[in-house]
Amino acid sequence: MAQSQGAVAVDIDDVTKLYGNFTALSAVSLAIHDNEFFTLLGPSGCGKTTLLRCIAGFEDISQGAIRLYGDNIADLPPNHRPVNTVFQQYALFPHMDVTRNVMFGLLRLGRSEAEARARAGEVLELVRLSEFANRMPAQLSGGQQQRVALARALAPNPKVLLLDEPLSALDLKLRQAVRLELQQLQHETGITFIFVTHDQEEALTMSDRIAVISDGKVQQVGSARDIYEEPDNKFVADFIGETNLIDVSVAEIAGDKALCTLPGGTRFTCPAARGAHSGQGHLSVRPERVSLADPAGALLTGTVTRLIYLGTDMHVDMRLSDGESITARVQNSSQTTIPAMGDTVGLDFEEGAARLLVD
Known part of the structure; x- marks a missing residue:
């Protein structure tokens, strides 16, 4: 994947978008780098597609600036912005074959028939559809139609490609295959991709960096590992992904460490997110970082309430002394001893795995 360095391709500076009294985006600032696969991730209605449409020019911003390689494009109409968009619905022309679909935008830009046809051939080869050049859209699978839409968007060689949940119409296995193709395509073209999704697995597997968005605000920006291993809130x-959120009492914060009291009374030092404070707080610890142990001397003890077999793994759900629930994800192997329902077990965390969050 591309490295998140170098020139800033898209600079989103304090962008707010209002629809009457509703704030769809609130003072959003992001710097997206040249040749980066950047993902806007969040639940439905969080503002991620609105932000993409603002970059494309389909929505006006209420305040702030959007710069493309240093040039303010916030007042430019969509057809004057050197960006292209691939939508959820591919919107291919059913009466045109694949080549003519890809040529369409080039012809509208004033390219000659010969030049447009030659460029269409190049991008169809890039997306591995050369043998389907003369087929009609109805003769293609969903994945092939998606690649035609990609080829059409890539044909004018945009500086930035915007992708609005383009995999959502595909079935799971096809979606997984196309993820790899998209990642490879971004690497081969060197074009900055800005990808919108609500699917965490898509974001984690494809992105150089991710911006997590909720209620029109950026919650955190970082690599997939940063976002997963060191969440801010x-x-x-x-x-x-999955996490356990455990109520704790925080005695003090010293730098990036917190001294907490766990349910049951054990005092515990752990990493703290920037902005965490003393008082009541929440620890986050991923299920795969929770290990089963002898109750004597363990950080926590719990009673097994449910066992869920998942093939390679077993989810062990437990209830703590204060009534909270916690899950451990244990790999199934001949060396693993799985407790029974109702057993009392000890729980330990991997070093550095529990993190005090900002509420």
Whole structure:
């Protein structure tokens, strides 16, 4: 994947978008780098597609600036912005074959028939559809139609490609295959991709960096590893993958460390997110970082309430002394001893795995 360095391709500076009294985006600032696969991730209605449409020019911003390689494009109409968009619905022309679909935008830009046809051939080869050049859209699978839409968007060689949940109409296995193709395509073209999704697995597997968005605000920006391993707040920890959120009493914060009291009374030092404070707080610890142990001397003890077999793993759900629930994800192997329902077990965390969050 591309490295998040170098020139800033898209600079989103304090952008707010209002629809009457409703704030869809609130003072959003992001710097998206040249040749970066950047993902806007969040639940439905969080503002991620609105932000993409503002970059494309389909929505006006209420305040702030959007710069493309240093030039303010906030007042430019969509057709004057050197960006292209791939939508959820591919919107291919059913009466045109694949080549003519890809040529369409080039012809509208004033390219000659010969030049447009030659460029269409190049991008169809890039997306591995050369043998389907003369087929009609109805003769293609969903994945092939998606690649035609990509080829059409890439044909004018945009500086930035915007992708609005383009995989959502595909079935799971096809979606997984196309993720890899998209990642490879971004690498081969060197074009900055800005990808919108609500699917955390898509974001984690494809992106150089991710911006997690909720209620029109950026919650955290970082690599997939940063977002997963070091979430800043409860929303990010809970939205990205699975996590246990444990109520704790925080005695003090010293630098990036916190001294906490766990349910049951054990005092425990752990990493703290920037902005965490003393008083009541929440620890986040991923299920795969929770290990089963002898109750004597363990950080926590719990009673097994449910066992869920998942093939390679077993989810062990437990209830703590204060009534909270916690889950451990244990790999199934001949060396693993799985407790029974109703057993009392000890729980330990991997070093550095528990993190005090900002509420």
